[in-house]
Amino acid sequence: MAAISEEQELIELSTFKTAGNLTCSNCLNMFTVPTKTLASGHTFCEDCPLENMAQSKLPFLCSLCRLTLKIPLEGMPNLPNGRLDLNVCDEIKQLKTSEEKWTECMSFGGTGSQIGQFRGPRGLAVSDRGKIFVADYKNKTVQVFDPQGTFLSYFYTVLPEEELYPYGLTLDSEGNIWVVGRVSNRPTVSSMSSSLALLYYCGMTTHSSPYDRELSASSSSSDFAALYTRQGQYLTHFDLQTTRWAARGVAMDIRGNNLVVTKVVENGNSVVQVFKQNGTLLRTVGDEQGMEYPHYVTVDKEGRVLVSDSAGPYVYVYDQEGEFLFKFGGWGEGEGQLNRPHGICTDSLGRIFVADSGNDRVDMFDSSGGFLSHAIPDIKQPLAVAITRRGNLVVSNSENVITVFHK
Numbered sequence: 001m002a003a004i005s006e007e008q009e010l011i012e013l014s015t016f017k018t019a020g021n022l023t024c025s026n027c028l029n030m031f032t033v034p035t036k037t038l039a040s041g042h043t044f045c046e047d048c049p050l051e052n053m054a055q056s057k058l059p060f061l062c063s064l065c066r067l068t069l070k071i072p073l074e075g076m077p078n079l080p081n082g083r084l085d086l087n088v089c090d091e092i093k094q095l096k097t098s099e100e101k102w103t104e105c106m107s108f109g110g111t112g113s114q115i116g117q118f119r120g121p122r123g124l125a126v127s128d129r130g131k132i133f134v135a136d137y138k139n140k141t142v143q144v145f146d147p148q149g150t151f152l153s154y155f156y157t158v159l160p161e162e163e164l165y166p167y168g169l170t171l172d173s174e175g176n177i178w179v180v181g182r183v184s185n186r187p188t189v190s191s192m193s194s195s196l197a198l199l200y201y202c203g204m205t206t207h208s209s210p211y212d213r214e215l216s217a218s219s220s221s222s223d224f225a226a227l228y229t230r231q232g233q234y235l236t237h238f239d240l241q242t243t244r245w246a247a248r249g250v251a252m253d254i255r256g257n258n259l260v261v262t263k264v265v266e267n268g269n270s271v272v273q274v275f276k277q278n279g280t281l282l283r284t285v286g287d288e289q290g291m292e293y294p295h296y297v298t299v300d301k302e303g304r305v306l307v308s309d310s311a312g313p314y315v316y317v318y319d320q321e322g323e324f325l326f327k328f329g330g331w332g333e334g335e336g337q338l339n340r341p342h343g344i345c346t347d348s349l350g351r352i353f354v355a356d357s358g359n360d361r362v363d364m365f366d367s368s369g370g371f372l373s374h375a376i377p378d379i380k381q382p383l384a385v386a387i388t389r390r391g392n393l394v395v396s397n398s399e400n401v402i403t404v405f406h407k
Contacts, residue, residue: 036079038062102375102393102405108149111400113139116151121396122247123168124343124384127175132386132394134402135166135179142169142177142232147388149404155232157181164226167248168296168384172277173257177228180240180250180261223248225259225275238279249296255303255320258282262294262307270294272307274322285322296355296384300346300367308341308354315341315354317369328369333359336371343385343395353393355382362395376405 035043042062109118123135130147140163143154157164157179166181226237240248240261249262259275270292272285285305286294292311299305303320314329315338329338339358346352350367353375362376362385376382381398388394393405 036081038079039067102407105392105404105406106149107401107403108145108151109396109401115154116143116145118143118396118400118402121400121402122383123166123170123179123250124386124394124396124402125169125171125177126386126388126394127171128389130388130390132402132404133169133171133177134396135169135181137165137167137181140165142166142179142228145402147404149402153232155228157226157228158234159183159224159226159237160234164224168250170250170252170259172227172252173254175230176235177230177232178225178250178252178259179228180223180225180248182223182242225250225261225279227277238275240273247293247295249294249307251297251299251305253299253303253305253320260297260299260305262297264293268292270309272297272305272318274305283322285318286316286324289316289324289327291316296341296343298344298346300350300352301348302350306344306346306352308344310340310342310357313338313341313358315344315352315365315369326369328365329354335374336363336365338363342383345385345387347387347391348389353385353387355385355395357381357383357398362393379403 037043042065108116109121111117111119113119117139118134118136119139120137121134122137125133127133131152132145132147132149134143134145135157136143140157141154142157144152146152157166162183164179164181164183166179169177169179171177223240223242224237225240227235229235241263243262243264247264251260252258253260253274257277259277261273261275262270263273264270269287269290271287272294274282274285276282286307291307291309293309294307294316295310297305297307304325305318305320305322307316307318308314309316312329313331314327316327317325319325328336329341331337331339333339338354338356340356341354342357343355344352346367351372352365352367352369354363354365356363358381360378360380360382361374362379362382364372364375366372376393376395379395379397382395383398384396386394391407394402395405396402
């Protein structure tokens with residue numbers, strides 16, 4: 001029988017090594033090499049804490065099939081090597097990444113003040129059932145659409161006695177809607193420089209010239225976080241310290257049902273703040289990293305906080321306790337580089353999607369910030385980005401259009 005070719009072996013492996021079973025069932029991370037095979041026939045990373053588990057648990061059971069096992073006296077290194085090696089793992093990941101492409105399915109919206117139109121769709125959120133929620137800044141509304149982009153409903157973002165201009169929104173575990181925004185008595189666009197006026201309208205600035213250092217809010221402006229039912233009924237709100245720029249990102253940490261909000265401050269050491277839903281400040285994140293303009297923020301399935309710094313331009317990643325882990329990005333047009341990053345979200349596999357606004361694309365990174373691909377290589381100045389449970393990407397842009405991309 002002829003020997004199996006390297007290409008055939010890769011295809012064979014890729015047919016059963018899906019993203020799920022490329023994951024070690026013990027450490028729950030992608031396999032690292034060398035891998036080791038137990039007597040049960042199942043494979044684990046050698047550097048998993050299996051040996052410690054075996055010493056502490058008698059009898060020791062395979063975590064997959066529950067077969068009673070014995071670890072060699074010499075320890076885990078003396079177990080047989082698994083089939084996968086690092087090159088195969090990398091090739092399979094690249095193969096899967098190259099196969100995953102998002103194609104435009106539909107677009108809706110357009111500039112205007114009528115139902116289904118937008119004037120600054122800065123914030124996006126998607127419910128478990130695929131409903132699309134849009135924070136429409138200058139129209140002072142939240143609009144709701146079904147997964148096919150059909151308009152369903154809207155409500156005005158108001159406080160008991162004031163209107164709220166919404167920067168962003170997020171959904172809590174009960175499907176209620178948190179909106180962060182600024183009340184009236186803010187400066188008009190005509191009183192701002194041209195680059196700041198663009199920022200005021202859609203959260204954009206230009207890298208071609210230095211950032212303007214004038215304040216985007218008068219002393220009478222105030223920022224708030226307001227809670228509404230899924231039908232748009234006002235429930236409550238609490239004060240936020242006014243951010244320097246006319247933009248603010250918000251996300252929900254479902255583990256504690258806490259609100260995660262960005263804040264831009266004077267000295268360039270801008271931060272992310274975590275609040276209880278009653279407005280109590282739990283902690284401040286990122287005050288030592290020198291973030292300039294943290295606009296959008298998200299919380300991944302591990303509870304990590306990821307925030308895009310449009311003026312950096314980097315994405316900063318913090319653990320669930322607020323400790324800095326790493327950053328990625330940097331000015332440029334190349335792979336892994338960013339230019340005015342805005343919206344950010346993650347999927348069930350931990351991959352990170354960034355609206356690379358200055359480069360007119362949406363980029364995809366792995367959970368460690370490694371570049372994977374230009375998921376959407378051509379979209380005009382994307383602002384916010386969200387992902388559905390089915391893995392479809394929803395993107396708003398500066399032309400007041402929402403586009404849905406299917407895998």
